[in-house]
Amino acid sequence: MLFLGLLIIFGFYFFGQTNSSTQVITWQQLExxxxxxxxxxxIEIINKKIANVYLKDSVNKADEKDTGIFDQGLNNPDYQYTLGSVETFEDKVQKAEAEYNLSPVNVSYVYRTNWLENLLPWLLPIFLIVLFFYFMRKRAQQSMGGGNNIFSIGKSKxxxxxxxxxxxxxxxxxAGLDEAKTEVQEVVHYLRDTRKYEAVGAKIPKGMLLVGPPGTGKTMMAKAVAGEANVPFLSMSGSDFVEMFVGVGASRVRNLFKQAKEKAPCIIFIDEIDAIGRSRGKAKSMQSNDEQENTLNQLLQALDGFETNSGVIVMAATNRRDVLDKALLRPGRFDREIYLDLPNLEERKAIFKVHLDTINVKNDIEVNxxxxxxxxxxxxxxANICNEAALMAARNERDYVINSSCELKG
Structure with missing residues (x-):
């Protein structure tokens, strides 16, 4: 748009039909x-509309205006006269020559084409078409995950x-999950002090799989690792690899591990890995599942292939371990499986204390x-129970949470 605007401005200055530095006179003044x-x-007649008047060199031109910066070096006329009719103008000139006994004035006719004026009807539709496809491309990029370039669809999210x-x-x-925290903290400690483990000859697990029912704290455990670790933490969902375009999932896996190697040592966390880690060779009765299998194959190669991932630790979470491919669970890929079970009595007490500390409660609430x-x-x-209690307290115009059963008895 900027280039088109500059083109119009320069076309106006260089190829305009009228010259702003030339004074326009009437026929009476000319005669x-x-x-x-x-x-x-x-006299030079331009396009049968304008007459450029050139005076003899001997004439005193003291009243002539200064030429503009764009007119320097050009053979500008001394005056201009706007024609109403070419035939009428010719008759006036001939009558003046006969009346004043003058030698015939040299009258020439010139037709000048303003190429910019003729080109604009072609440029405008082309410009609108380009603008339309530009906005369509931007909308397509947004629907495919954003990015400044359409080729960024293959990059990891x-x-x-x-x-x-x-x-x-x-x-x-x-609160609770003491055994799971101990195993996960080992990874954080290794990243903080790798020399201590290397001195013994120990190797940190390449991958850890967090398994457990929904709501047991798998994602929260990953957030704690990200908060405690002093290394970059790359978080991604398994569904982010899935795309309707062939090869996009595998490309995103490659890009993810490439980013991780550049930032090593670091941790990769893939939530809901069952979205791409399902067993291969199944669920093909209705439609092909090749894209999911290609993504899984690339993930298997990235986890433990010919290329080493030194300093890159992969964490994943799922509540569907039974559907995962066996090659994904073998040692060397996910060496350690950490099971997050439903909390027992003591762990539930600790969880209640953590969530009740964030809200106003009355002293008669028994956590046991x-x-x-x-x-x-x-x-x-x-956590939802504690939040619902706080909402009910606010709904009943109370400033704190109480034990409703005790209040009914009282």
Whole structure:
């Protein structure tokens, strides 16, 4: 658009039909001041619309205006006269020549084409078509995941956490799951002090799979690792690899591990890995599943292939371990499986204490009773119970949460 605007401006200056630096006069002025005195050298009629008047060199041109910067070096006329009719103008000139006994004035006819004016009707539709396809391309990029370039569809969508944007969750914020925290903390300790482990000859597991029912804290455990680790943390969902275009999932896997190697040592976390890690060779009765299998094959090669991933630790979470491919679970890829089970009585007490500390409660609330009444509840269920109690307290115009059963008895 900027280039087109500049083109129009320069076309106006260089190829305009009129010259702004030339004074326009009337026929009476032309006849009385110059024509009857025989001072007109020639007249040039442009496109039968404008007459450029050139005076003889001997004429005093003191009243001539200064030429503009774009007119320097050009053979500009001394005056211009706007024609109404060419035939009428010719008759006036011939009558003046006969009346004043003048030698014939040289009258020439010139037809000038303004190429910019003729080109604009062609340029405007082309410009509108280009503009239309530009906006269509931008909308297609947004629907395919954004990016400044259409080829960025093959790049990973991993969210990177580093020193500047760490999650606020820490291991101390996770109640219960002591065994799982111990195993996960081992990874953090290794990344903080690798020499201690290397001195013994120990090798940190390449991959850890967090398995457990929904709501047991798998994603929260990953957030705690991101908050505690002093290394970059790349987080991505399994569904982010899935795309309707062939080869995009495998390309994103390659790009993800390429980013991780550049930032090593670092941690990769893939949530809901069952979206791409399902067993191969199944569920092909209705439609082909080649794209999912290609993505899985690329992930298997990236986890433990010919190329080494030194300093890259992969964490994944799922509640569907039974559907995962066996090649994904073998040692060397996900060496360690950490099972996050439903909390027991003591763990439920600890979870209640963590969530009740964030809301105003009355002293008569017994955490032991609440933990005993919520057998089989996951951590997410307990968090929801505490939040619902706070909402009910606000709905009933109270500033704190109370034990409703005790209030009914009283």
């Amino acid at each position: 009385e001041k110059y024509l009857q005195k025989g001072q007109v050298e020639s 991993a969210k990177i956490y580093d020193e500047t944007n760490k999650p606020s969750v820490r291991f101390k914020d996770i 009773i609440l933990a005993a009444q919520t057998a089989g509840f996951a951590g997410a269920n307990i």
